Amino acid sequence: MSVVFPSKKWMDELLKKINSDEQYRKVAATWEGDYLLTVLLDEEALKDFQDPEKMAGLISMLKTLPPDKWAKFKGRPEEKLFEKLGLKLDEIVRDPSVLDRVDVNELAKKMASIRLEEIRGAALYLWMDFWHGEFRRFEVVAPGEKMEAKFKLTGNYSLYKQIVQGKVEVIPLVISGKLKLHGDLGYMLRNMAAVKRFSELLASIPVK
Amino acid sequence: MAFLDLEELTQDEKLLREEVHRFAEEVVRPASIELDRMPAKERVKPDSPFFKVMKQMKRLEYHKILIPHEKGGLQLTPRQAYIFWEELGWGSTGFATALGVDMIPFTVITYFGSKQAYEELVEPWLKRDDWIGCWGVTEPEHGSDYLIMLREEESLVEKMGRGNVVAEKDGNEWIITGHKSSWVSAAPVATHCGLHAQVKEGKTLAHGLFCVVPLNLKGVAKGEPEDMLGMRDCPQGWVSFDHVRIPEHYVVVAPGPFYGIFCDQLLCLTSVTVGAFSVGLARAAFEEALKYARERVQGGAPLIKHKNIKLKLYEMFEKVEVARAYVRKAMEYTYSRLYKGTFDASPRHARAAQIFAKKVAYEVAHDALQIFGAYGLHKEFIVQKLFRDARSLLIEDGTVEVLSLEAADDIIENYEKEYYNAESITRRFQEYVTEIEQKERR
Ligand SMILES: Cc1cc2nc3c(=O)[nH]c(=O)nc-3n(C[C@H](O)[C@H](O)[C@H](O)COP(=O)(O)OP(=O)(O)OC[C@H]3O[C@@H](n4cnc5c(N)ncnc54)[C@H](O)[C@@H]3O)c2cc1C
Numbered sequence: 045m046s047v048v049f050p051s052k053k054w055m056d057e058l059l060k061k062i063n064s065d066e067q068y069r070k071v072a073a074t075w076e077g078d079y080l081l082t083v084l085l086d087e088e089a090l091k092d093f094q095d096p097e098k099m100a101g102l103i104s105m106l107k108t109l110p111p112d113k114w115a116k117f118k119g120r121p122e123e124k125l126f127e128k129l130g131l132k133l134d135e136i137v138r139d140p141s142v143l144d145r146v147d148v149n150e151l152a153k154k155m156a157s158i159r160l161e162e163i164r165g166a167a168l169y170l171w172m173d174f175w176h177g178e179f180r181r182f183e184v185v186a187p188g189e190k191m192e193a194k195f196k197l198t199g200n201y202s203l204y205k206q207i208v209q210g211k212v213e214v215i216p217l218v219i220s221g222k223l224k225l226h227g228d229l230g231y232m233l234r235n236m237a238a239v240k241r242f243s244e245l246l247a248s249i250p251v252k
Numbered sequence: 253m254a255f256l257d258l259e260e261l262t263q264d265e266k267l268l269r270e271e272v273h274r275f276a277e278e279v280v281r282p283a284s285i286e287l288d289r290m291p292a293k294e295r296v297k298p299d300s301p302f303f304k305v306m307k308q309m310k311r312l313e314y315h316k317i318l319i320p321h322e323k324g325g326l327q328l329t330p331r332q333a334y335i336f337w338e339e340l341g342w343g344s345t346g347f348a349t350a351l352g353v354d355m356i357p358f359t360v361i362t363y364f365g366s367k368q369a370y371e372e373l374v375e376p377w378l379k380r381d382d383w384i385g386c387w388g389v390t391e392p393e394h395g396s397d398y399l400i401m402l403r404e405e406e407s408l409v410e411k412m413g414r415g416n417v418v419a420e421k422d423g424n425e426w427i428i429t430g431h432k433s434s435w436v437s438a439a440p441v442a443t444h445c446g447l448h449a450q451v452k453e454g455k456t457l458a459h460g461l462f463c464v465v466p467l468n469l470k471g472v473a474k475g476e477p478e479d480m481l482g483m484r485d486c487p488q489g490w491v492s493f494d495h496v497r498i499p500e501h502y503v504v505v506a507p508g509p510f511y512g513i514f515c516d517q518l519l520c521l522t523s524v525t526v527g528a529f530s531v532g533l534a535r536a537a538f539e540e541a542l543k544y545a546r547e548r549v550q551g552g553a554p555l556i557k558h559k560n561i562k563l564k565l566y567e568m569f570e571k572v573e574v575a576r577a578y579v580r581k582a583m584e585y586t587y588s589r590l591y592k593g594t595f596d597a598s599p600r601h602a603r604a605a606q607i608f609a610k611k612v613a614y615e616v617a618h619d620a621l622q623i624f625g626a627y628g629l630h631k632e633f634i635v636q637k638l639f640r641d642a643r644s645l646l647i648e649d650g651t652v653e654v655l656s657l658e659a660a661d662d663i664i665e666n667y668e669k670e671y672y673n674a675e676s677i678t679r680r681f682q683e684y685v686t687e688i689e690q691k692e693r694r
Contacts, residue, residue, distance in 0.1 A: 212367070215593070219364045219514070221506025226682065229509050230674025236594045 046250035051101025072238035077194035089201035116186035121166035195227035210247025276343025284344035330587035341529025346485030357446030386442035391416035415450030440489035482644030512681030520602035530609035541620035596672035603659035
């Protein structure tokens with residue numbers, strides 16, 4: 045059964061998939077290190093989130109962010125995005141449960157009037173922690189968090205989407221500079237088997 | 253000449269050696285001798301033996317030996333590949349070079365490029381017999397610089413000055429402008445170039461990219477073949493770019509940390525490959541000398557009866573054997589890392605393979621010529637060609653001195669590490685792009 049990308053369900057599915065894969069466990073047995081993914085919102089994201097199902101997916105992810113982290117969006121492009129969607133950051137900071145009560149259809153509709161220039165730089169931040177064959181944690185984080193991650197991968201939403209759909213491979217995207225990778229590339233190259241298996245499993249989850 | 257290989261080859265490997273050797277002996281070597289004697293310009297005319305042999309190699313699918321099966325290639329095992337290159341080098345290091353540089357643009361795309369670039373460039377190259385690749389690295393003002401920049405102190409890299417070929421982003425295209433050196437192997441006959449260029453805003457050569465440029469694009473010009481001492485069977489010449497526009501997906505390796513690793517690792521691949529065909533040249537020279545020394549009578553006895561000749565022959569044999577053992581091992585290590593996609597071969601070991609084999613090729617060819625006496629200097633005998641080619645090898649793909657200095661830096665920094673340590677290259681190549689990115693943001 046397919047899951048909505050991006051969504052909390054998709055995150056759970058990926059975590060489950062990786063941790064139940066024997067081959068991954070073997071090839072990543074010595075891997076130590078975490079990733080901070082920066083998913084920059086682009087035109088395609090603006091379009092995708094006009095779909096209420098995808099908007100619900102996005103909200104389901106944001107809702108996992110611990111209450112004390114919301115203040116970190118202050119003064120950032122994400123705050124502008126929230127504003128445009130009619131969400132007041134101060135209110136969320138005070139009480140994140142307001143997100144439980146939002147009307148995703150309403151938000152999706154508002155998305156249609158947002159132009160990229162208005163929110164340029166807004167991103168979704170995800171943190172993945174891998175250790176000795178285990179995918180220990182997969183979390184939404186706030187801007188500025190986990191900056192000490194061993195690897196930092198930055199790119200447009202549409203690229204991440206294509207990776208998740210299995211249409212493109214991560215490595216050529218990094219090499220051609222479309223995805224920016226900061227970190228010990230040598231380490232990553234040496235552990236290519238783990239990276240490849242992860243990508244295969246990632247692409248094997250049917251997404252909507 | 254047959255010889256005992258201590259590696260005890262499998263039946264398949266023996267068959268491969270026989271096949272490639274037969275081709276090297278019957279087709280490659282005679283053509284290479286003919287080309288060597290031709291005036292420079294004649295060598296690139298459409299009816300030149302150069303094209304005939306290249307086409308034959310393509311029909312035999314020799315250009316596909318590094319391409320994975322699932323991508324339409326033959327992907328020889330690293331050991332088979334070693335056998336292949338030694339035999340081809342035995343026939344002609346010029347043709348071995350031509351085939352090697354032909355592979356570079358297309359093989360790089362296959363391993364690291366996008367699907368679109370693969371479909372547009374690699375698929376036709378796999379099928380056609382008239383596409384020829386070359387590798388544009390060195391420039392009029394930058395020869396060894398391109399090699400030494402990898403590990404040299406940053407302040408010195410800055411002093412090297414700007415690259416002669418620059419690339420500038422313009423929307424979804426890159427614009428390439430500038431001049432590559434007169435020594436680009438096969439450039440006068442090439443249809444595509446795997447090109448290193450400095451990014452326009454970049455501070456140093458290290459802030460560069462690798463792209464593939466079809467040489468029929470507007471603004472490309474190619475030089476006449478140069479009239480060189482050696483390697484005349486593979487025409488060298490310049491190639492220049494005057495605002496040549498290429499689509500973004502032809503830039504296979506973007507500026508940034510991976511460009512540093514890419515240059516370092518590509519040099520590992522070319523090093524073990526040049527090493528293998530240098531062993532082939534050394535063996536060819538040794539075999540010529542052995543044959544001649546058995547036949548030539550002086551002082552009332554065949555040359556092989558004289559102690560000085562015997563000793564020389566032994567020394568030559570020893571050098572070829574040791575070079576083969578080391579280069580083969582280094583190639584197995586290096587190629588297997590390309591095949592796995594880890595791209596983490598050991599620079600010091602790969603460079604050592606090339607440096608050692610080139611020196612051996614030169615020494616053995618030198619001694620072989622001495623054994624021939626004046627006949628060795630005569631055009632009728634191949635030994636003088638082998639000597640000239642071996643002399644050229646000491647410069648091609650990096651001079652032995654600069655390769656040694658560069659390998660020394662890796663030894664000093666990383667000797668104890670049991671893995672490829674790309675940290676300093678990554679950090680330093682990252683700094684170059686970060687600087688530009690910050691400027692762009694401002
Ligand atoms: C047969 C042949 C084929 C070739 N094919 C290609 C090709 O396909 N593509 C391509 O791009 N190029 C090619 N080249 C060029 C080749 O890579 C260069 O010639 C080589 O790297 C040396 O550069 P250079 O000739 O400019 O000499 P220079 O760099 O000017 O060196 C001159 C001398 O100074 C020494 N030297 C230079 N720098 C240093 C330093 N920093 N420290 C100490 N000593 C130093 C060198 O060892 C050398 O002895 C080819 C050359 C030959 C001969």
